[in-house]
Every structure is written in structure tokens, then in C-alpha cells.
Amino acid sequence: MKSLFRRSDGPVLQENQNYYRVLNRKMVTLMIVVSLLPLIVVSTIVGYQFHASYQEKIHAHLEELIQKHTQNIDNFLHEKLNDIRVLANSYGLAELTDEAFFQHLLTVLQKEHGGVFVDMGIVHQSGRQVAYAGVFRLEGADYSNAEWFKVAMEAQYYISDVFLGLRGFPHFIVAVKRVWQGEVYIVRATIDFVAFNSLVEHIQIGRTGSAFIMNREGKFQTRPKTGVKVSNETFAAQIARMSSRSAVSQGQTKAPILVRHDAPPLALRSRATIQNAVNISEIMDEENRKQICVMTPLKDGEWILFFLQEKADAFSQYYRTLNVALILLLIGAIGIVVTAFAVSRLLVSRIARADAEKKVMNQQIIETGKLASLGELAAGIAHEINNPVAIMVEEAGWIGDLLEGESFKDPDNYAECQRALKQIQTQGGRCKQITHKLLSFARKTDPSAVDVELNDLVREVVSLSEQRAKYSNVQMETDLAPDLPPIRLSPSEMQQVLLNLINNAIDAMGKEGGRLSVADWMEDGYLVIEVSDTGPGIPEANLPRIFDPFFTTKPVGEGTGLGLSICYGIIKKMNGEFRVKSAIGQGTTFQIWIPLAGQKSRPGAQDETESKKEIQL
Amino acid sequence: MSVANVLLVDDERDFVSAMTKRLTKRDLEVSQAYNGPEALETLSKNDSIEVVILDVKMPGMDGIETLREIKRQYPLIEVVMLTGHGTIESAIEGMKLGAFDYLMKPCDMEDLLGKVGEAAEKRRKHQSKIIEAHTREIIQRRGY
Numbered sequence: 198m199k200s201l202f203r204r205s206d207g208p209v210l211q212e213n214q215n216y217y218r219v220l221n222r223k224m225v226t227l228m229i230v231v232s233l234l235p236l237i238v239v240s241t242i243v244g245y246q247f248h249a250s251y252q253e254k255i256h257a258h259l260e261e262l263i264q265k266h267t268q269n270i271d272n273f274l275h276e277k278l279n280d281i282r283v284l285a286n287s288y289g290l291a292e293l294t295d296e297a298f299f300q301h302l303l304t305v306l307q308k309e310h311g312g313v314f315v316d317m318g319i320v321h322q323s324g325r326q327v328a329y330a331g332v333f334r335l336e337g338a339d340y341s342n343a344e345w346f347k348v349a350m351e352a353q354y355y356i357s358d359v360f361l362g363l364r365g366f367p368h369f370i371v372a373v374k375r376v377w378q379g380e381v382y383i384v385r386a387t388i389d390f391v392a393f394n395s396l397v398e399h400i401q402i403g404r405t406g407s408a409f410i411m412n413r414e415g416k417f418q419t420r421p422k423t424g425v426k427v428s429n430e431t432f433a434a435q436i437a438r439m440s441s442r443s444a445v446s447q448g449q450t451k452a453p454i455l456v457r458h459d460a461p462p463l464a465l466r467s468r469a470t471i472q473n474a475v476n477i478s479e480i481m482d483e484e485n486r487k488q489i490c491v492m493t494p495l496k497d498g499e500w501i502l503f504f505l506q507e508k509a510d511a512f513s514q515y516y517r518t519l520n521v522a523l524i525l526l527l528i529g530a531i532g533i534v535v536t537a538f539a540v541s542r543l544l545v546s547r548i549a550r551a552d553a554e555k556k557v558m559n560q561q562i563i564e565t566g567k568l569a570s571l572g573e574l575a576a577g578i579a580h581e582i583n584n585p586v587a588i589m590v591e592e593a594g595w596i597g598d599l600l601e602g603e604s605f606k607d608p609d610n611y612a613e614c615q616r617a618l619k620q621i622q623t624q625g626g627r628c629k630q631i632t633h634k635l636l637s638f639a640r641k642t643d644p645s646a647v648d649v650e651l652n653d654l655v656r657e658v659v660s661l662s663e664q665r666a667k668y669s670n671v672q673m674e675t676d677l678a679p680d681l682p683p684i685r686l687s688p689s690e691m692q693q694v695l696l697n698l699i700n701n702a703i704d705a706m707g708k709e710g711g712r713l714s715v716a717d718w719m720e721d722g723y724l725v726i727e728v729s730d731t732g733p734g735i736p737e738a739n740l741p742r743i744f745d746p747f748f749t750t751k752p753v754g755e756g757t758g759l760g761l762s763i764c765y766g767i768i769k770k771m772n773g774e775f776r777v778k779s780a781i782g783q784g785t786t787f788q789i790w791i792p793l794a795g796q797k798s799r800p801g802a803q804d805e806t807e808s809k810k811e812i813q814l
Numbered sequence: 815m816s817v818a819n820v821l822l823v824d825d826e827r828d829f830v831s832a833m834t835k836r837l838t839k840r841d842l843e844v845s846q847a848y849n850g851p852e853a854l855e856t857l858s859k860n861d862s863i864e865v866v867i868l869d870v871k872m873p874g875m876d877g878i879e880t881l882r883e884i885k886r887q888y889p890l891i892e893v894v895m896l897t898g899h900g901t902i903e904s905a906i907e908g909m910k911l912g913a914f915d916y917l918m919k920p921c922d923m924e925d926l927l928g929k930v931g932e933a934a935e936k937r938r939k940h941q942s943k944i945i946e947a948h949t950r951e952i953i954q955r956r957g958y
Contacts, residue, residue, distance in 0.1 A: 584826045587920035591832035594923050598839050620828060667873040 213552075217545050224541035232533045240526055244519065251515045259402070259491050259511075260475050263504055266400050266408065267475075267493050273396055274371075274496060277313065277388055278354055280306060281373045284317075285384040290377040293319055293384070294328040303330040306386075315368060315387040320346065322381040331387070345370050349383050356496060359390060359418045366390065369418075394419045397502070403513070406506035410495060411436070418500055427482045427505065435480065435490060436501060479508065559766065560644070566763040567693050570700050581664040582631050585624035592617040592624070635661075644690060648683040651717055651724060658695040659715055662703070669703050670710025671730075678718040684793060686771050694764040698728040698787050701760065704751070705732035705785065722793050723773075729786035735779040743777065817927075818934035819843040819862050823853040823880065824869040824896070833867075840927060850875030854883055863891065864937040865914070865930050870897045870904045878904055878911065885912045890940050892933035896921065 284293075284302060292298055299317065306314045316331020324341025340346040345357040349372040357370040372385040397419040400408035410418035415432050476492045487508035495502050509516065596617045599610045659675055666673045695715075702713050711731035718725055735743060742748045744765040749758030768775055773791035820842055824830050827848060834844045845860060847853035849872055857863055866884060870877035881893055895916035897905040905916035914933040917926060 583919050584829060588826060588829045588832055590920035591829060591836060595832055595836050595839075598836055617832070620832070624828070668871055668876070670874060 213549075217549055220548070221541050221545045224544065225537045228537035228541060229534055232537070233530055236526065236529060236533075240522065244522065247518075248515065251512065255489075255511050256477050259477065259489065259504060259506070262400065262402065263408075263475055263491050263493055263502065266397070267495065267502055270396060270410075270495055270502065273393070274356055277310075277371050277386070278356060278373070280310075280314075281317075281371050281384055281386050282354070285373045285375045290319075290382065296328065296330070299328050299330040311392070313389050313392045315389045317384070317386045320383045320385060322350065322383075327382070345372065346383070349374065349385070350381065358412050358416065358499070369393070390419075400504060402506060403510045404507075405510040406504065408502060408504040410500050410502050412500050413498070421505075427480060427488065431480050431482075432503075435478065435492060438476075438478075562759060563690070563693070563763050563767070566697070566757070566759045569757050570693065570696050570760065578631065578635055578664065582628055585627040585631075589621045589624045592620045644687050646685045646687050648685050649688050649691070651681050651684055651726070652677045652679075654688055654691055655695065655715055655717060655726065658692055658699065662696065662699045665700075666703055666713060669706065670708070671703050671706055672710070672712045674712065674714045676714060676716040678716075681717065681719060681724065682793065684724055684791065686791065687767075690767045690770075694767050694789065695726070695728070697760045697764050702728055702730035702732065702785070706730055707732070711784070719793070723790045724793055726789045726791075727786060729784060731784040734781040734783055734785055735777070736781065740777065740779060744775070816843040817841045818930050819845075819864045820930055820934075821845045821847060821853060821856055821860075821863045821866045823847045823850070823866060823872075823877075825849060825872045826869075836923060840923075842930070849873070850877075850880035850883070853880055854887070857884065857888060857891070865933040866891060866893045867926075867930065868893050868895055868913075869919075870895055870908065876904075878908055881908050881911055881913055890937060890944075892937045894926075894929050894933055 284306075288298075288302075293302075299319075303314060303317050306317075316329065316333055316335070318326045318330070318335065318338075319328040320326050320340050324339050324343075324346060326335060326338045326340065329336045329338075345355065345360070348357070349355040349370075353374055355370070355372040355374075357372070359367050359369045361367060367390040368387045369390070370385050370387055372383050375382050375384055397408050397410055400406075407421055408419075409421040411432065412418055413436060415429055415436065474493050478490050478492075480488050480490045482488050489504075489506050489508050489511050491504040493502050494500070596614050599614055599617075655675065655677060659673060663673055699713065699715070706713070713728070713730050716727045716729075739748075739750065744761050745758075746762040747758040748762075765775060768789055768791070771791050773789055776788040776790065777785065778788075779785040817840065820837065822830055822833055822837070822844055824833075825848055830846050830848065834846060837844045843862075845856050845863060847856050851874075853866065853868070857866075868877050868881060868884075872880070875883075877895060877897075881895070884891060884893060889912075892914040893908070893912070895905050895908045895913050896919045897908075897916055905913075908916060914936065915929050917929060
């Protein structure tokens with residue numbers, strides 16, 4: 198019921214449009230949030246999972262690759278060192294220093310290993326090379342100051358870093374210490390850098406993935422295939438990180454760089470050992486691109502095999518999938534947004550239409566209610582008109598009587614005629630008044646508000662009801678405050694409300710009659726109109742329902758149950774409110790409170806769902 | 815003797831006075847009352863009244879109640895009801911309560927005179943029958 202009259206027309210049209218706009222916005226927001234949120238959450242979770250598993254896959258792949266190559270390199274170095282060891286252990290000094298035989302051995306090795314061995318030599322503990330086979334003619338060369346020589350003298354076996362050495366080519370040395378005739382000799386072989394390099398260069402993945410070897414000092418042991426744009430500091434940090442990690446994981450203090458004396462060099466490591474040593478991290482290169490950096494120690498940790506690949510390259514497939522998914526997500530989101538807008542616009546326009554229809558219906562209900570209250574008045578009105586008409590008829594008849602025969606000439610009769618005519622005129626005037634009053638009410642309800650003198654309006658309605666009250670033995674009294682300011686409202690609607698209340702009061706008092714008083718006054722910026730009767734009162738149980746439509750205590754066919762609900766709607770529309778006081782056996786008082794100023798300004802008045810109901814028992 | 819001795823009851827004084835003049839001119843004896851209690855009071859004072867012309871709709875004690883009271887106290891007095899359009903039902907109710915007839919207001923003078931005449935006739939017939947009966951009773955009692 199209350200929502201039936203939620204909005205009034207005319208001045209609130211602007212407000213209505215605003216209301217629909219807000220409604221539209223709320224619906225759109227709700228729909229978008231409700232449909233997009235799960236979509237986003239699900240895609241985020243799935244995306245994250247996908248990313249994690251993809252990363253795992255990539256890492257596993259790289260690890261596998263690096264492991265394999267590490268093993269290859271391990272094998273390579275191991276093999277070369279073993280060759281030299283076999284060589285040193287198989288022959289005596291005399292055989293090895295025989296130049297032709299030594300050269301023959303080199304040729305055999307080169308044949309076996311495809312030119313990996315560049316040359317071979319035997320160096321005396323003094324640093325002098327006593328035998329040499331190869332192309333560089335280095336017989337008699339003095340290595341006593343060479344770094345590798347010093348280190349090799351202390352270890353059983355030795356593999357040097359890559360260096361330029363005497364010949365000015367990058368190479369490295371595989372050396373085995375051997376004691377012959379009480380003197381220490383070192384059998385050494387030079388490994389071709391290019392051959393070794395190609396071993397590492399083969400590790401290539403994607404567009405940017407490449408591998409290289411570095412020693413602990415950060416010097417390249419093989420050439421990186423593509424330009425490495427990673428600063429030395431980054432490498433140093435990575436190396437430091439790895440060595441600390443391996444130190445921790447192996448429970449060692451920082452391992453000495455040098456090869457151990459007794460243990461066989463470069464023991465072939467198991468796959469698991471290598472796997473443990475593989476270290477994957479992400480670093481930023483100098484161009485601020487993320488690089489996946491895979492590291493694994495080689496040669497007892499002296500060298501480090503690096504593999505670098507741009508993350509974007511490694512994850513290119515992932516990013517492609519991600520892009521497709523994002524585009525799909527975007528299209529879906531756009532679809533949802535468009536649908537949300539379209540659907541809510543459709544719904545709001547439907548609601549607006551329904552509201553408009555409801556408004557028309559409300560107007561019709563008001564009209565119907567008015568006709569009903571008019572019907573209640575009809576009997577009283579008919580009698581009211583009938584009386585003067587009857588008098589007129591009788592007076593006219595009396596004139597007719599007087600005019601019969603010669604008595605017309607009698608001056609007394611003449612005066613009587615005049616009096617009777619005057620009476621007819623008076624009664625005719627009465628009829629006119631009554632019909633005018635009736636017409637003023639029967640007119641179509643005009644909801645437009647005008648400035649109204651409330652007292653005039655009240656008097657008009659009271660006078661309209663007076664006849665009915667009189668025949669119901671109801672004494673009507675008014676107590677109207679003078680000097681009330683004019684109030685802006687629809688007079689025909691207000692009339693209807695008052696008439697309804699008065700009719701109800703008269704009905705309530707029934708045959709016994711009673712006293713009905715109508716009063717108005719000003720209080721707290723409100724105009725208050727009070728209609729109170731001395732009827733039987735409204736039972737407490739009925740009190741909350743009196744404003745409900747179709748609630749009536751009258752027998753079927755007599756009351757529509759619409760009167761008060763229509764009144765409620767009308768008063769709500771004016772932002773006013775109803776207060777009802779009722780006491781069993783003492784009567785009922787209805788008060789209408791209408792805000793005088795700023796009739797639209799009272800916040801919450803529109804939404805108030807219940808009128809204030811005071812119960813006094 | 816007049817055509818009829820009537821009591822006119824209506825709350826509209828102007829109506830009563832105009833009507834009284836017209837009825838008087840037509841040789842009717844007219845008494846006036848402006849409401850129910852007054853009518854009953856007049857009846858109690860004046861037992862020559864034969865017909866009451868009674869308006870149905872009156873403030874206070876209305877026509878139906880007045881009729882009921884009249885019929886209770888003076889069953890032989892005939893009552894002609896005057897009614898408006900909206901109160902035909904009460905006129906019919908009045909008939910059930912023993913009213914002689916009813917007329918719609920404003921009524922035609924000839925109709926009214928006719929009804930009142932008939933009512934007075936009936937009343938007089940009743941009256942004479944009662945007298946006759948009384949007389950017979952007395953004769954029977956004495957002359958046996």
C-alpha cells in the first residue's frame with residue numbers, strides 16, 4: 198500500500214528521473230560485479246596455477262638440459278685427463294721424451310678425439326719443457342713462472358682455467374704430475390679451446406638461450422654465443438650466492454679451489470649430485486630484462502656453467518596463451534558490461550512504465566474512493582435538496598390557491614403572494630448552494646497543488662457533511678485556529694481526505710450519534726487537522742491495519758475498505774503523516790500533520806513505511 | 815366538521831407553515847410539530863387528531879421511531895409518511911410498521927389530500943366500528 202503511493206506526480210518528476218538513474222546505476226553495478234568478480238577470480242587462480250606449472254615445466258626442462266650438458270662436460274674433462282693419465286702411467290720418461298714417439302702419441306690422440314688435443318709436453322720440475330709434440334715449436338720453453346705450473350706442481354692432477362699463455366691463443370691445460378727417477382715431471386696437454394667451446398655452444402634454446410662457462414673470478418671460460426648484457430657485478434653476486442648455497446648444502450666451509458691431492462680428479466658425479474647443484478634464479482640484465490639464470494658448478498666448483506635465457510623468450514608460449522586468454526576475458530567482460538547496461542536499461546524502462554501505470558491506477562482508485570464517499574453523502578444531499586424543493590412547491594401551490602377566484606384582489610392576499618415568491622427565491626438559492634457544493638466535490642480530482650486557506654476548505658467540507666450529521670444525530674463542531682498561513686496542496690484531494698474522515702466518524706458513531714469535532718492549528722512547522730469523534734473507538738488489534746487497502750469492518754457491500762488507504766496515500770504524497778489515537782468506548786481521533794514549509798525537504802518522509810500510531814487504552 | 819384533523823410533522827419550519835396554509839385553505843384542521851417528541855406531545859394533548867403526516871428523515875428522533883411510538887401509543891391514528899428519494903426503504907419499513915401510505919416529497923397536493931382523506935376515512939370507520947362494538951356490548955350487557 199505505502200509503495201503504491203510512493204511517488205507523486207508533477208513536482209517530483211525530476212526526482213523520479215533521478216530515482217530511475219540511480220536504480221539503473223545500481224543494477225548495472227551489481228550485475229557487472231556479480232558476473233565479473235567470479236570470472237576474474239577464476240581466471241586469476243587458473244592463470245596463477247598455469248603460470249606456476251609452466252614455470253615448473255620450463256625450469257625442469259632447463260635443469261634437465263643443463264644436467265645433461267654438465268655431465269657431458271664432466272665426461273669430456275674426465276676423459277681428457279684420463280687420457281693423459283694413461284699416457285703418463287703407461288710409458289716411461291725415456292719413451293715419452295723420444296720426440297718421434299711423443300709426436301706419434303699426439304697424432305693417435307688427435308685422431309681419437311678429433312683434434313681436441315692441440316699439443317703435449319713434459320715439463321721438468323724446474324719449469325723447463327723437456328719434451329713437446331705439436332705445432333708450436335715450444336721445446337725448451339720455460340714455464341717456471343706460469344701460474345698453471347705452480348698450481349700443477351702442488352696437485353696430483355690439474356686442469357687449468359682458459360688462458361692465452363705463450364702462444365697467444367685461448368686454451369687450457371690438462372696436467373698430470375709424475376715422478377720419474379726422483380724428479381717431478383708434469384705431463385701436460387693443451388685442449389683446443391674451440392672444441393671445448395663448441396661443446397658448450399651447443400646448449401641453445403629458443404632465441405636467446407645460450408650457455409657459457411665462467412670461473413669463480415668471473416672470467417669467461419667459453420665464449421657466450423650472444424652478447425651477454427649482464428653486468429659483472431650481477432654475475433659476481435650470483436656466483437657468491439651459489440657458492441654460499443652449495444657450502445651450506447654440502448655442509449662444508451668454502452671449498453678450496455684447488456684440486457685435492459689424493460682423490461681421483463673430477464670423479465664422475467651422479468645425476469642426483471648434479472641436480473642438487475643446479476641453481477635456478479632470475480636476474481635483471483643491463484637492459485632491465487628478466488633473465489632466467491641457471492648455474493651449476495663444474496670442475497669441483499672452479500668453473501660454473503651458466504645458462505641464460507630471457508624470460509620473455511622462455512615463456513613466449515605462456516605469454517601467447519596468456520594474451521589469448523586476456524583477450525577472451527576482455528571480450529567476455531565487454532559482453533557482460535554491454536549486457537548489464539542493456540538489461541538494466543530494459544528493466545528500468547519496464548519499471549518506469551509499470552510505475553506510470555500504477556500512478557494512473559492510483560488516480561483511478563482515488564476517483565473510485567471519492568465516488569464511494571459521494572455515494573454515502575447522496576442520501577443526505579437528496580434530502581437536503583428535497584426540503585427546499587418541497588417548500589418551493591408548496592409555496593407555489595399556495596400562490597395558486599390565493600389566485601383562485603376573486604380573492605386575488607384582497608391586499609392581504611397580494612402581500613401573501615409576495616412573501617411566498619420571496620420564499621421560493623430563498624429556497625431556490627438554497628438548492629443552488631447545495632448543488633454547487635456537490636458539484637465542487639464531484640468534479641474530477643485535480644492533483645495539482647495551489648495555495649489554500651485551510652480553514653475555508655475545512656468549513657466547506659464540514660458544511661457539506663452537516664446535513665448527514667444532523668440526520669445521524671451527530672453534533673458537529675469546529676475549532677479552527679485563526680490566522681493560519683495558506684498551505685500549498687491539492688484542495689480536491691484534501692477535501693476528499695477530510696470528507697472521508699468525517700464520514701467514517703459519523704458512520705462509527707452510528708444511530709446513537711455523538712459529537713464530532715474538527716479542529717486545526719499550527720505546531721512545530723506543521724499544520725495539524727484533527728477529526729475526533731465520540732464513537733466506540735477502534736480495537737487495538739485493528740489499529741495497525743486501518744490504513745491497509747480493503748480493510749473494513751463494515752458489512753460486505755457497504756464499505757470498500759479503500760477510504761483510509763486512499764487518504765493515507767494522499768497525505769503521504771503531501772509528505773504529511775497520520776496519527777491515530779483511539780480508546781475503546783471513548784472515541785477516535787485522527788490527526789493529519791502536514792509540513793508547512795519545504796514540503797519536499799523532510800528527509801525520509803518518502804520512505805517512512807508506517808505512520809505514527811499512538812494507542813491509548 | 816373538517817375534511818380531516820391532521821398533525822403535520824417536519825423539521826423544516828417553512829415547509830410546515832406553507833403546507834399548513836394550503837391544507838387549512840382546503841378545510842383541514844392542521845396541528846404542527848417540528849420533531850418526534852413534539853409530535854407525541856401534541857397527540858397526547860389533542861385526541862381529535864386523526865391522521866399524522868410524518869417526514870421520515872428528521873434529526874434526533876427520526877420518522878420511523880416516531881411512527882413506532884405513535885403506533886404503540888395510538889394504534890388507531892393513521893400515519894402518512896413523507897419521504898425523499900434516498901429513503902424509500904425507510905418508507906417501506908414504515909408501511910411494515912403500520913403506516914397507512916407514503917408519498918414522495920415534494921408531493922402533489924391532490925395526492926396528499928386523497929391519501930389523507932382515505933386515511934381519515936379509515937380512521938373514522940375504525941372509530942365508528944369501535945363505538946358500534948362498544949354500544950353493542952353495552953346493549954348486550956344491559957338488554958339481556
